[in-house]
Amino acid sequence: MAPKVDLSTSTRERCVTGIQGLDNALDGGIPRGNTILVTGSCGTGKTTLSLEFLVHGALDGETCLFISVTEASSKLLTNIIPYDFFEESLIKKGKLIFVDMPVVYERLGLNKLEFSLEEVDVLVRAVADIVKEMDVKRLVIDSITSVCYRLRTQEKIRDFILKIGATLSSLGCTSVLVSEISPAEERYSLFGVEEAIADGIIFMGNLERRGDLLRTLQVVKMRGTQHSRTKYVLDLTSAGVLLVPLLKGGSVAGG
Amino acid sequence: MSVTTNVAEKLLTLPESSAVALQIRAEHYFDVIRGILDNFAVKKELDSIYITSTIPSQSIVNALQVLEIDMSNIYFVDCISQIMMSMASKHEHTIYVESPTMLENLMLKVEYLIKRTEGKNDIIILDSINSLAIHNNTKILSEFLHLLVNNLRAKKAYTVIFSMEEYRSEDISNMLNIVVDETIVAAGE
Numbered sequence: 433m434a435p436k437v438d439l440s441t442s443t444r445e446r447c448v449t450g451i452q453g454l455d456n457a458l459d460g461g462i463p464r465g466n467t468i469l470v471t472g473s474c475g476t477g478k479t480t481l482s483l484e485f486l487v488h489g490a491l492d493g494e495t496c497l498f499i500s501v502t503e504a505s506s507k508l509l510t511n512i513i514p515y516d517f518f519e520e521s522l523i524k525k526g527k528l529i530f531v532d533m534p535v536v537y538e539r540l541g542l543n544k545l546e547f548s549l550e551e552v553d554v555l556v557r558a559v560a561d562i563v564k565e566m567d568v569k570r571l572v573i574d575s576i577t578s579v580c581y582r583l584r585t586q587e588k589i590r591d592f593i594l595k596i597g598a599t600l601s602s603l604g605c606t607s608v609l610v611s612e613i614s615p616a617e618e619r620y621s622l623f624g625v626e627e628a629i630a631d632g633i634i635f636m637g638n639l640e641r642r643g644d645l646l647r648t649l650q651v652v653k654m655r656g657t658q659h660s661r662t663k664y665v666l667d668l669t670s671a672g673v674l675l676v677p678l679l680k681g682g683s684v685a686g687g
Numbered sequence: 688m689s690v691t692t693n694v695a696e697k698l699l700t701l702p703e704s705s706a707v708a709l710q711i712r713a714e715h716y717f718d719v720i721r722g723i724l725d726n727f728a729v730k731k732e733l734d735s736i737y738i739t740s741t742i743p744s745q746s747i748v749n750a751l752q753v754l755e756i757d758m759s760n761i762y763f764v765d766c767i768s769q770i771m772m773s774m775a776s777k778h779e780h781t782i783y784v785e786s787p788t789m790l791e792n793l794m795l796k797v798e799y800l801i802k803r804t805e806g807k808n809d810i811i812i813l814d815s816i817n818s819l820a821i822h823n824n825t826k827i828l829s830e831f832l833h834l835l836v837n838n839l840r841a842k843k844a845y846t847v848i849f850s851m852e853e854y855r856s857e858d859i860s861n862m863l864n865i866v867v868d869e870t871i872v873a874a875g876e
Contacts, residue, residue, distance in 0.1 A: 516803075644789050665791035671802040676794045677834065681827025 444656045447570065447606040450488025451481065453664060453675025454634075454649070462632065463656030464606050467597035469576070469627060471611035471620045472636030477647055478610050480668050481636070482572040483512050485608060490527040491517065494569035497529045497562065501578040505530035516670050529566065533579070547582050552592045555579075560599045568605050576609035577622050589625045597629065620652065631655040639663075639678070648678060690718040690875045695726030697871050698847070703808070706836045706846040708816075708863040708870040713853055717750055719873045723812060723847060725756045733845070734804040735761045736797055736811045740787040741818040741849075743768040748778050762804070764796040767818070787822040790831040794838070801842060811839055815849035816859055829862050836866040 446461030455461050462468060470478050486496035500508055508530065512518050522528040537543070540558055542551055563571060573579065576593070583589045593609070600607045609630065611621045620627040620635055627633055632654035639646045650663045664675040688696070694709070701707065711719050728735045739747060744765035751758060758780060766784035777783075782800070784792045801809055813819075813835075819828055832848070839846045850863060863870070 642788060644786055646789070646791060665795065667792065667795035667799065669795075669799045671799055674795050674798050674802075676791050676798065676838075679790055679827050679830045679834070681824060681830060 446657075448488070448492075449485045450491070451484055451673045451675070453666075454481075454651075454673070457651050457660040457662075457664065457675070458654060459657050459659055462606055462654070465601040465604055466631035466654070466656060467593070467600060467607045467609065468632035468634060468654070469609050469611050469621060469630040470634045470636065471613055471627070473613055473615040473617070473638065476636035476638060477649075477666060477668050477673065478612075478636055479508070479574055480511065481634075481649075481673050482574060482608050482610055483508070484515070484672050486528060486570055486572055487512060487515060487518055487522070489570040490522040491519070493527070495527055495529070495566050496570040497531065497566065497568045497572070499531050499533050499536075499559070499571070499573045501533040501573065501575055503574075505532055514670050515672065517672065526566070529568075531562065533573075542582075545582065546584050547588065549588060549591060552583065552588055553595070556592065556595045556599060559596060560603065563600060563603050563605050568603075571600060571605050571607040572610065573607070574610040575612050576626060577612040580623050580626070586623060586625050589623050590629060593626055593629045597631070636666075639665075646678070649675060688875060690715045690873055691722040691726060693875060694719050694722035694871065694873050695730070698723065698727045698845070699730065701845070701869065704840045704843050704845070705869065706840065706848070706867045708848050708850050708867045710850050710852055710855075710870060710872045711815075712873070713851065715873050717754070719849075720747070720750070720812075721754055721756065722873075723810070724751070724761055725754070728760070728810050729757075731810075732807065733760070733810045734800075734807045736764065736800050736804075736809055737761060738764045738766070738793060738797065738811065738813045740766050740822070741815050743771065744778060744781045745776065748781075760804075760807075762800050764793060764800070766793060787819055790819075790823065790827065794831070794835055797835070798838075801844070808843060808845075809839075810845040810847065811835075813846070813848045815851055816863065817849075817851045817854040820856075820859060825858050825862065829865065832862060832866045 444463040447464045448461040472478050489496045580589050620633050633652040635650045635652050637648045639648045646665045648663050649666050651659045663678040665678050667674045744763040763781040766787045770786050782796045
């Protein structure tokens, strides 16, 4: 009898995002404990994708945390209520937690416009404490770019992302760092450091094709799994984020 | 046998997941629609998703109302009304796509409706390959059909693609032959 051939590419446990098209592209989900960058310009669906990732985790019984840096979480909540699969009890049960970063800054006494290396450590410890205390398995920071504005130097940004990534990974927490770039940017993060350090990059963009503007998603990098690198077109619906492959039509400029 | 009955009978002989090209003469257009939506889909207890790129969905809705066809299990993906600036009133069962060139969005809206109507099997009607060919080149349209039909097959849905006799071309026939299991000519007997 011929030996069984195992074609599976990775044995790492997966954090299933619950977004079917994305899980397929990632060969089952994000490798658990990875820190990934969801990056793109405004209006490309980064926050929506990240929120859905958390809602599915919470529905699976995991404690999920959203740290909002730029927007008040009360405003964000209005974006997830229209989901067909959203249950308000997730928030009441403490499975889906929202924290506003400005409140964290205030409690830690981080009032300066630029943080020192010591203050970076304080911030990382504070996030790690919340994750540990609440046994958080999925975390989103929206956006990491806003935090990086307070770090300013590449050295401090590198230090922050390395430390937070390592700490969260050691706690078994899969993290999504939302990164904002301008539409013309030729890299995946504003400071150029975030993309090199993250375990994975999901790039979300707008593609103009003959006057039509399509929302696109591409997994550029993901450590610990074989993944698709093709470009997908996405739709943000009440049934969640839906993906289909971008049609090439025998080659399309920019596509 | 009328065109309506004939089309329904032919579809009833096909197995689940079938993809069919339906050759239609313009004069039989509404008879065929009735055969699919009122006879075949009702008998098989299917939800119907009707992709229209030929005429605005509202015109089809009006016709279905005149024909007294129950609309509760019929949904539309309309990719022609917006481009024609003819969205006077929105029907609750209609989703609009900005343009017939946004083929990926057509697939996404079908996917969405299938998710929303989970529990029942579906029939997806593409009306028509000829009108989509006006707005898209053959390569991208072939790719679209290939992806759409195979995706629907995997979901055990029926796919019916309208091809208007009056606008037949070799390109369209070749495109359809690659993806469909059968070609039915809509005619009475």
